[in-house]
Amino acid sequence: MGIEDNKAIVKRAYLEGLNRRDMSIIRECFAPNYVNYFPAGEGEVHGIDDFTTVLKQFLDAFTDLTFTVEDLFAEGDKVVLRWSARGIHTGDYRGIPPTTVVPATGREISFSATDIYHVSNGQIIEEWNTMDGWDILHQMGIVRSNAHAAS
Template sequence: MGTEENKAVVMRAYLDGMNRKDMSVIRECFAPDYVNFFPAGQGQVRGIEDFTRTLGEFLDAFENLVFTVEDVFADGDKVVLRWSATGRHTGDYRGIPPTTVIPATRKEINFSATDIYRVVGGKIVEEWNTLDGWDIMYQMGAVKKLAPAAV
């Protein structure tokens, strides 16, 4: 598959899958052995079953969640997607570590990331995720923002 097809798979995952909370689209876009690498200390997700469960829990924590694709670039089997999202926190949110559960705060939350995907045979097989879970928890009021260290 070419770079345009690879970009289309990743964008479909966001626009048709995540925006509609449609796990059948997610299963079409992601490989059965998909691996998601989160920033340090935030773990990994391995396999489509673990991913759809984890993603479903994340999406269910927000009402009216809308993902917007800001930029998309591709080179070979790699796709880079810069995205933003907004939604109201209306359900349980699994924080950091994932055993932390933050009940609904009804707050409007805005977050974004720039993620790298590897697409093989029309399926996403790997993702390097940059979502800042700490910022989301800060917006929910679950953690305090630390002042920058003095230099």
């Protein structure tokens, strides 16, 4: 598979899998032994079964969560995706990975990240995720940001 194929797999995971909440597409795009690495101290998710469980919990926390592909680059077997998302917090938020439970706040939440994907044999096998869970908690009114704490 070439670079354009790898980019198409990652893009499909977002636009068809996440935006449509279609776990069958997620299972097509991500390998059974997929590993998601989160920022320091936030842990990892191993395997497609655990990933789809965590992902479904995350998506269930937001009404009409929509992901937008902002930029997509690739070289070799690595794909870099800059994305954004927006939705209403209407269910229990557990985070990715699940670290805390926040009941619905009804607030509109927007967040973004730039993630790196390792694609092999037509599936994503690894992801280095940069989503800022603290920013999401701040928008929910659960934590104060450092910028606001000093004022």
